[in-house]
Amino acid sequence: MASSTSETTGKALGVSLEAARKVIRAGQEKAKEISVPMNIAIVDAGANLVAFERMEGAWIGSIDIAINKAFTSRAFDIETKALGENSQSGDQFFGIHASNHGRVMVFAGGVPLKVKGQVVGAVGVSGGLGKQDQAVAEAAAEAFGA
Numbered sequence: 001m002a003s004s005t006s007e008t009t010g011k012a013l014g015v016s017l018e019a020a021r022k023v024i025r026a027g028q029e030k031a032k033e034i035s036v037p038m039n040i041a042i043v044d045a046g047a048n049l050v051a052f053e054r055m056e057g058a059w060i061g062s063i064d065i066a067i068n069k070a071f072t073s074r075a076f077d078i079e080t081k082a083l084g085e086n087s088q089s090g091d092q093f094f095g096i097h098a099s100n101h102g103r104v105m106v107f108a109g110g111v112p113l114k115v116k117g118q119v120v121g122a123v124g125v126s127g128g129l130g131k132q133d134q135a136v137a138e139a140a141a142e143a144f145g146a
Contacts, residue, residue, distance in 0.1 A: 005124035010078040015113060015121035019144060020051035023123055026143030027135070028055060030136045031127070038127035038136050045076040055127070059092050060074075060082065062126035068103045070124030073110030077119045078108030081134055087134075109133030111141040 007125075015023075016036040019044035039062045044050050049070075054063060069080050076083060084106035087093040097106045104106035107129035113121040125137040 011138050014046075015042060016146075017050060018105060020121075022144030023140045023144050024051055024053050027123065027136045027140030029136045030054070030139035031055060031125075034128070034132055034135065036128040036132050036136075038125050038133070039063050040136070040140060041067040041070040041115075043070040043074050043122050043124070044068075045074070047071045047122075050110040052108050052122065058127045063124035065105060066109070068124065068126045068127060069105045069133075070122045071100075071103055073122035073124060074119065075104070077112055077135075079112065079129070079137075080105050080124075081107075081108035084108065109136040109137050113144045114140055115145075124144075 023042055024040045027038065027040045037058040039053045039054045039058045042050045049067060052067060072080050083093060087096050087106045095105045109125040111123050112119045113123060123137050123140045125133045
């Protein structure tokens with residue numbers, strides 16, 4: 001259940017706790033399917049943490065990474081995978097990982113959450129290979145609009 005735009009104020013309502021939990025559950029289902037325990041974080045439109053869960057056995061070192069992937073995806077309204085592809089030496093975003101006190105993650109696993117094309121939050125996933133993190137993040141984000 002994604003949040004929506006208020007008909008009376010026109011303001012984006014963002015990501016509710018209920019919606020964040022639904023997104024996390026969808027991510028966990030995908031993580032179980034691929035047999036990789038994950039850390040999954042959800043942030044709102046202001047890049048503030050709404051919900052976080054660490055699956056049993058997920059790497060402790062990936063807690064901060066998942067949260068920062070969600071932050072990065074919302075802060076720049078882009079998938080962290082795409083940001084990483086554009087932040088290589090000589091590319092337009094080279095060095096961006098050093099911004100925001102080192103919170104910017106430039107590898108796969110962060111995906112924006114959208115309502116009617118407007119970014120209202122993001123999901124960040126960490127615990128596996130980049131392609132695994134990305135697959136779980138995409139499955140989680142897909143559940144946001146469902």
